[in-house]
Amino acid sequence: MAQRDYYEVLGVVREADDAEIKKAFRRLARELHPDVNPDPQAHERFRQAAEAYEVLSDPETRARYDRFGHAGVAGTQFHTEQFMDFSALSDLLGAFFGDDLFGGARARRPSRGGDAGVALEISLADAAFGVTRSVQVEVVTACERCDGRGSEPPSLPDECEACGGTGQIQQVAQTAFGQFVQTGTCRTCGGRGVVIEHPCAECRGRGRTAELRDVEVQVPAGIADGQRLRLPGRGHEGEPGAPPGDLYVAIQVADDPRFERDGNDLVSVLDLPFSQASLGAQVSVETLDGSETVEVRPGTQPGEVLVLRGKGIPVLQGRGRGDHRVLVNVLVPRRLSDEQKDLLRRFEQTVDDGTYAAGDGFLGRLRAAFR
Numbered sequence: 001m002a003q004r005d006y007y008e009v010l011g012v013v014r015e016a017d018d019a020e021i022k023k024a025f026r027r028l029a030r031e032l033h034p035d036v037n038p039d040p041q042a043h044e045r046f047r048q049a050a051e052a053y054e055v056l057s058d059p060e061t062r063a064r065y066d067r068f069g070h071a072g073v074a075g076t077q078f079h080t081e082q083f084m085d086f087s088a089l090s091d092l093l094g095a096f097f098g099d100d101l102f103g104g105a106r107a108r109r110p111s112r113g114g115d116a117g118v119a120l121e122i123s124l125a126d127a128a129f130g131v132t133r134s135v136q137v138e139v140v141t142a143c144e145r146c147d148g149r150g151s152e153p154p155s156l157p158d159e160c161e162a163c164g165g166t167g168q169i170q171q172v173a174q175t176a177f178g179q180f181v182q183t184g185t186c187r188t189c190g191g192r193g194v195v196i197e198h199p200c201a202e203c204r205g206r207g208r209t210a211e212l213r214d215v216e217v218q219v220p221a222g223i224a225d226g227q228r229l230r231l232p233g234r235g236h237e238g239e240p241g242a243p244p245g246d247l248y249v250a251i252q253v254a255d256d257p258r259f260e261r262d263g264n265d266l267v268s269v270l271d272l273p274f275s276q277a278s279l280g281a282q283v284s285v286e287t288l289d290g291s292e293t294v295e296v297r298p299g300t301q302p303g304e305v306l307v308l309r310g311k312g313i314p315v316l317q318g319r320g321r322g323d324h325r326v327l328v329n330v331l332v333p334r335r336l337s338d339e340q341k342d343l344l345r346r347f348e349q350t351v352d353d354g355t356y357a358a359g360d361g362f363l364g365r366l367r368a369a370f371r
Contacts, residue, residue, distance in 0.1 A: 006052035021053065021056050025052075115247070119249075120135050122254070124255075125256075127253045128313045134214050138210050149200075158194060160189035160195050162189065167186050169183065169185070171183070215247060219251065221314045226251070234246065235247045268325075270306070272300065277330045279298055280295075285308070287311045288311065300330075302328060307324070
């Protein structure tokens with residue numbers, strides 16, 4: 001039985017951040033957990049959701065899954081039944097009872113840096129063979145003046161007295177399950193756990209500044225217009241002790257007047273004089289690899305397709321290349337001299353039933369060019 005896509009199981013897009021993944025799992029846990037839903041089908045769906053969350057909530061296993069699919073996490077020892085992993089257990093219980101179940105204040109976890117995005121335009125040839133480019137992206141980094149603390153040197157931030165430095169305030173709530181301790185963000189310090197009396201002159205107490213950074217991007221061969229590259233750890237810097245976000249590079253492939261891309265194939269048009277189409281000729285065709293001589297058979301019809309095997313786009317992260325299909329456009333002269341007209345009249349007088357043999361039709365040949 002085929003395994004379902006983990007993102008589909010949780011109902012999130014592939015670009016979802018950690019918070020969105022956790023929120024989706026909590027929603028499913030409230031709906032499907034065996035303690036609240038005795039339906040056997042709900043139990044199986046909960047097991048799938050727990051397995052998906054266990055993979056996607058861990059940056060390392062998620063990276064392997066994004067790259068290789070289920071094969072990338074094959075052999076992983078999941079804890080979907082017992083939830084032996086503490087962070088997963090706390091997330092599950094938090095779906096029912098809030099973030100604090102054990103009566104003690106916990107320090108606020110430092111937040112991961114946000115993701116950044118930038119667009120990169122490349123040529124069709126660069127998309128076909130790969131290229132390394134440098135892009136400029138504005139990201140948030142720790143303020144150098146105050147080392148990210150937010151306080152004007154040499155002063156240091158003071159621990160928030162309201163929350164004791166945890167960034168959270170506890171409240172006792174009465175629920176159907178009994179009395180539980182719930183936590184909320186401390187309003188005094190805004191969840192930072194510290195109070196800054198002398199804000200840094202550079203960052204004004206935020207501890208963060210914007211920086212324009214040059215990032216080298218390696219574009220793989222065979223990439224298509226609209227695809228995105230993910231550069232882990234090259235996004236906005238996180239809070240102290242937390243990882244930075246990722247950088248997503250949206251690839252924009254510029255139009256090439258010579259070719260049209262059709263999957264991994266290329267399609268171009270060859271303008272051929274009707275005399276060469278009738279008599280046959282050797283013509284030069286421009287490809288991504290340079291000019292190539294092609295044999296045109298006598299009697300070549302408008303819309304016929306000449307196929308250059310292996311001259312198309314390389315397969316992305318795979319082997320081989322597509323084909324280059326050349327669509328023949330037979331040129332009919334618009335202006336003729338008297339001598340040329342006379343020659344054509346003499347030719348027309350010699351035409352018989354066998355001169356114009358029936359073929360597969362222009363539309364059929366046109367469809368073949370674009371499959």
